[in-house]
Amino acid sequence: MFFLFILGMFLLIVGGYFYGKFCERVFGPDDRETPAVKSYDGVDYVPMKSWKNKLIELLNIAGTGPILGPIQGILFGPVAFITIPIGCVLAGALHDYFVGMISMRNNGAQVPKLVSKYMGNTMNKVYNIVIWLLMLLTGVVFIYTPGDLIVNDILHMDINSNVIWIVYAAILFYYIISTIFPIDKIIGRVYPLFGAVLIISAIGVFIGIIRDGGANLHNLTNTGLLFAKHPTGQKFIPVFFITVACGIMSGFHGSQATLISRTVKHEKEGRGVFYNMMIGEGLIAMVWAAGAMILFNSGTDVSTGATEMVGIISREFMGTVGGLFAIAGVIVLPITSGDTAFRSLRLMIAEQFNIDQKSAVKRVVLSLIIFVPAIAILFFAKSNADGFNLLWRYFGFTNQFVAVFALALITVYLKAHGKNYWISMIPGFYYTFIVASYIFHEPIGFGLESRLGLDPQSYTISYILGAVFVVLFYILVLKITSKRKDEIIKLDKI
Template identity: 25%
Template sequence: MNSLWLIIVSILIFGIAYVTYGSWLAKQWGVDPTRKTPAHTMNDGVDYVPAKAPVLMGHHFASIAGAGPIVGPIAAAVFGWVPVMLWILIGGIFFGGVQDYGSLFASIRHDGKSIGQIIEANMGKSMKKLFAIFAWLTLLLVVAAFTNIVANTFVSVPAAASASVLFIILAVLFGFFVYRKGAPIGISSVIGVILLFACIVVGNKFPLVLSKNVWVGILLAYIFIASVTPVWILLQPRDYLNSFLLYVMLIGAVLGLLFYRPTIQLPAFTGFTAANGWNMFPMLFVVVACGAISGFHSLVGSGTTSKQMDNEADAKPVGYGGMLIECVLAVIAIITAAYISKEKFAELAAAGGPVNVFSDGIGVFMSKFGIDYGVGKSFVALAVSAFALTSLDTGTRLGRFIFQEFFEDSTKETQSILTNRFVATAITVGLGGMLALGSWTSIWPIFGSANQLLAALALITLAVWLKNSGKNYMMFTVPMTFMFLVTVTALLQLLKANLASGNGILILFAVFLLLLAIILAVAGIKILRKPSEKIDA
């Protein structure tokens, strides 16, 4: 099959879904463009800062994309390209997009509060505490998985490492001139993008070669600093500029496919049990992860994005639209794994994992319309590492928020030292860093399970909120039921596998996550079965 048809048909389907289903969701939930958002009513200049839709889209998309929609579909290719494609399409439109949009909108209607605080408002304080523990443990896995992946990428493509360092400096300068000196966003964007690509050129000239463990240390120091500084200094400007990397990469990939039109070599379906021992149910739906649905997105939407939303109407393009664009990225990712031979795939994966497979594929595609293969591959590696870095510092900031919220006591004038943002960040970074010393292949399945189980809990939370608000919540019932069954099954299988291998840390993670999820799910289902107690939404 010609891979060009896969990307064209996918984009058309996602476009139709955005116009039809996305608009229907907005109508059902009562999105009101005239209502002031928390970014305006609670502006504090640190976390609550209004951002124009393109800037916020850049932050949100760069935060949710990470390496997940690339690593997941490529890892799931062991089942064949058809199951992966179907799950990306169905999951993105009816599962992931609904969760992302709903989480963002619900947070806006709860003063920009996190999913945990939404749970407290609709399910009680004890449920919020349990969810906070679950979410924080999941974020530790996010820190571990993405630190590992970025470090591997920097080792395999040193030019991307040096370009990334320069890019961080550029983002700080961009934020300073736009937010503190009032530089026009249009002119600043043009200059910023030009300098961004200059970073790539310089990075190729002066590759930064360091060992993986050194990079892990540098990355942990970086995410600590990035997660405690005001969002205008680094988070907003870097994520905004990151979005241009992604858009150029997506356009380059699609143009390359138009010129190249490679034939899919990967079998359409390899069987219900893969060669590595994974069963299609539940592992397909866990491993694809962010390419179809991701609980991490609900934390991003309700943790940072909602605090920067300028207008409620922006929630649809940022929340629902952002997820569908990520699905397009996932489709491209599966194509990069599907157009090459088994031997070539194994060679690239051994050299640098799924990110190397993806970078090589897009580099080849772009070479078909005149871009140097080496430059193209380095550019893609930089783009992916930039997304993963964004997920890292956003995930760490969210972990800090959740940790602080857990130990806050509104009845006391003096708070515990654990509510200090530096202490909360240090604990989150430290424990996540310890996990990062392992291999990404051992972390990814447990991360995927925790991430998708987090999505199921977010969906239950949103259903309870809409029910209490007297609104239609049926768009959440099938996704939350399916994701809960998938992830509980996956955690039980992973628990059994880790017991056999003696991996004590991952065994503890699996047990804690499983118990917390079951308690929260039972509580949510009980509330959904009760008569509605309408509250202001």
């Protein structure tokens, strides 16, 4: 299995390099003025250096998903070492690149506005509900997760004590500041420090894995070469792809790519900023998945919570001091995604209702409107015994559902412009099947098999309905493109 891990890393790096260049050729970046230059406003449209954009993009998209997701995903077996790189290269990185570049060609427009332009107002209304909910849930999840890590692993205190609310308040205060102030004043200055922590912690765990030499890197249940029997009997398809999420594909990333599309100085920097940074997230996911597998095979209970596993893995591979540093890196990840989630939500709402964001007063008022429901959701999640689990499951599903909209948008754009649209159409088919079959089967959705008196572990009906929705996805994309092609070409020439 150590060979499989190394093979996966190779596929991710080499495959990402060549497929990234292919995606770049399909899109065709040129020397036109970017939004950062053309629409400079000193707040959201601010030219920044390429290395800084890359680092901010990586930190924006790398929430707890590429760590907590793979830790849980490895319970499905070593197949994770193949599905993570292949999915990341062919779907996740492609998604991030094209959303970022299409946004750049539309003056840094947020995804809802892009959906309206390329797919029509009806689709925009549906998408707005889903994406605004995702941004709100993301922000709340990324207050809760780092807060608990700080109290439990740094302060070594009870996460149910009153101290947790002080920590939540401190994180929320930072989010408010970073949401309101110009992007280069707060985010652009603190992210290099955060980035160093993130990269060093990932490297530290990777060195620990290599030092182990693969001795404990084998199938958890010895039930086959690639697959393991999941402890709770969950199906690899679709649950694995909902669980791992951000390490392979994430709709949330689209909101972050459009944010950074306003700070990139040259279109040809896009592949490095958008595509390659998603490959970087895939590497992080691989490292933590391997670390979890080694620890599970060394005797750690497979029922151990993913958040708790972060501390165990960090201390095992980096020692007490290094472990604290690694934990700090994991704390950095959600914080550096939560702040931009709220910022993106502010921009989306402002864009939808034409609220001028050059005015500091309007930015403050709109931000306060956003943070009120966020605080209410946080209070519910912490007060209710199953509140956070419920919140996290809906977050995971919504994240992938949003990605389906983005893949449809990309496909319409590419087909309308006579480009190779199958590169996004095929991932669109796959993730439509994943989200449809998941929500039809799971109790948080329709729970069809259980309601119909079938085996709760069976996906028979849900798989059939998933396939039906794949056909509907295909028909819808073709219909929208046929109807809007001339208008799209005309608008994109303006």
